[in-house]
Amino acid sequence: MLFSQASCLLALTTVVAAAPYEKVEKRWGGWGGNGRPWWTPSSASSYLEFGKRYPGSNTAAPTCDLSQAVLPTAPTPLPAPAAGLSLSHVAIGRGTQNYTCDLTNSTAVPVAIGAVATLFNVSCVAADSPDLLAKLPGIALDLPVPTTDNEDSAAYQDMSGHHYFLDASTPFFNMDTSLHSYGTGAFKKTNTSSAPSDAPLGQYGVGNGSVAWLKLDAKTSDGQIFQEVFRTLTAGGNPSKTCTGMPAAFEVQYAAAYFLFEKP
Structure with missing residues (x-):
């Protein structure tokens, strides 16, 4: 899949740079292969969960197959x-x-x-x-x-x-x-x-x-x-x-x- 420069920049500022972090019910959790964001379902689930290999105790957190x-x-x-x-x-x-x-x-x-x-x-x-x-x-x-x-x-x-x-x-x-x-x-x-x-x-x-x-x-x-x-x-x-x-x-x-x- 090809991504535009704007999409890459948006993903980077979401994934890497210091974008605003809000403890809300739904927030960015990273990017899937289809270019759409995952959502973490609870404020108890860390923003970091999108990048972990395993979801830990929160089984609803996003996972990926490395x-x-x-x-x-x-x-x-x-x-x-x-x-x-x-x-x-x-x-x-x-x-x-x-x-x-x-x-x-x-x-x-x-x-x-x-x-x-x-x-x-x-x-x-x-x-x-x-x-x-x-x-x-x-x-x-x-x-x-x-x-x-x-x-x-x-x-x-x-x-x-x-x-x-x-x-x-x-x-x-x-x-x-x-x-x-x-x-x-x-x-x-x-x-x-x-x-x-x-x-x-x-x-x-x-x-x-x-x-x-x-x-x-x-x-x-x-x-x-x-x-x-x-x-x-x-x-x-x-x-x-x-x-x-x-x-x-x-x-x-x-x-x-x-x-x-x-x-x-």
């Missing part, structure tokens, strides 16, 4: 998820890729030192509307990072958690908030693939291209729910090719879709 979600394929395909793993969560990450420059070296190039992103739950979009999912990172890149410091806001209700680095080579996913506990995990990069040639250059169409797609494996399987993470559908994030005119440390805006796999 087995129907398809992991996007990079131009140079990444390895498939390991046998025995199942997709448990899909999130849009919106934040920055972070870099440093050695200003004492006239030929220095930017060095990646990690990333920081807020993650928003789009699991049901991935399951039911893959065409819409493919558009969301590019739209998210052109929107401000939603403020999530208010638990009553739509952005907080839809927030999966946060992504950051423990050190230069250890990406970490903290998927626990005051509303849910999806899990946490430390990872290592095991595979990479260049973003498609038509990926966004950067915010508002200006920039140096999109960061690579990645496959991340858990650093340890002991006590960690998530075992593999795929960074896909990247939008922006690449630095300039040289450090000429750049500060010692800088950020580049980016967005991406993250597919998180766990042991059943």
Whole structure:
């Protein structure tokens, strides 16, 4: 199914950005594969329920079948998820890729030192509307990072958690908030693939291209729910090719879709 830019923007502001959140008898719960919204039937049912794999104690809350979600394929395909793993969560990450420059070296190039992103739950979009999912990172890149410091806001209700680095080579996913506990995990990069040639250059169409797609494996399987993470559908994030005119440390805006796999 093809979606217009307006429909994508509406869906994104409903699903991801800080749209008004009202505790009313019926409210937006996300988007189904037919482009129509689901409704949550009760104010006791969290706004977040639309993106959960299971409805929890409220059996009337919307659900989706994540087995129907398809992991996007990079131009140079990444390895498939390991046998025995199942997709448990899909999130849009919106934040920055972070870099440093050695200003004492006239030929220095930017060095990646990690990333920081807020993650928003789009699991049901991935399951039911893959065409819409493919558009969301590019739209998210052109929107401000939603403020999530208010638990009553739509952005907080839809927030999966946060992504950051423990050190230069250890990406970490903290998927626990005051509303849910999806899990946490430390990872290592095991595979990479260049973003498609038509990926966004950067915010508002200006920039140096999109960061690579990645496959991340858990650093340890002991006590960690998530075992593999795929960074896909990247939008922006690449630095300039040289450090000429750049500060010692800088950020580049980016967005991406993250597919998180766990042991059943």
